Amino acid sequence: MASTTGIADTTPDVTEGVEGEDGVRRRDFINIAAVSAAxxxxxxxxxxxxxQMAPSKDVLAESTTELDISSLDVGQSIKAVFRKQPIFVRRLTPAEIEAANAVNTSSLRDPQTLEERTKPGHESVLVVMGVCTHLGCVPLGAQEGENKGEFGGYFCPCHGSHYDTAARIRKGPAPSNLVVPDYEFTSDTTLVIG
Structure with missing residues (x-):
């Protein structure tokens, strides 16, 4: 620019030289570097x-339980532990299956059929959590000679809940059936819970 005095103005224009050859300013580079470092x-x-929130190895080991039920005869039960809680596995007799199927499910507090509580092809094997749904006591009826209640299934001695042969609540304060955990059969004689 020329000044009015005839002397050439040598002060650089402030808008020149701010951008580099590729069009990125130094300030943009510093901003990108700072955000990347952050x-x-x-x-x-x-x-x-x-x-650190991932489950530890001992917790993962307890996440499933594998049971061999090859020695479980008709009418027998076994107790196992799954996630520090009891599990009842029972091979139902034909009479117990017939009694469970004879119940009108609309009359039940927590309506479920035996078929809904067992796996296809293994309707005679009932797997339930051994924890009363009232206050968490362990019901009787899984072992020989234990009180099975009025309906031939399980009886909770704490507050008198009676469950039938399909472990459905029939009498007493328990609000729902004994819980059927997630499980699958990996063979005819082996099941994995969890």
Whole structure:
């Protein structure tokens, strides 16, 4: 620019030279570098926090229970432990299956058929959590000679809940049937709970 005095103005224009050859300003580079460093730092802090919330090996070991029921005869039960709670596995007799199927499910407090509580092809094997749904006591009836209640299934001695042969609540304060856990048969004689 020329000044009015005839001397050439040598002060640089402030708008010139701010951008580099590729069109990125130094300030943009610094911003990108700072945000990237903050992101890497954030990941370095979050990764240990998230990984510590993963279940430990002993917890993972308890997440499933495998049971061999090959020696379980008709009419017998076994007790097992799943996640520190009792499990009842019973091979129902034909009379117990008939008694369970004879019940009108609309008359039940928690209506379920025996078929809904067992696996297809294994309708004679009933797997339930051995915890009363009232206040968490362990019902009787899984072992020989124990009180099976008025309906031939399980009886909770704490507050008098009676369950039938399909472990459905029939009498007493329990609000629902004994819980059927997630399980599957890996063979005809082996089941995995969990």
């Amino acid at each position: 992101g890497v730092g954030g990941l370095a802090v979050l990764l240990p926090l998230v990984s």
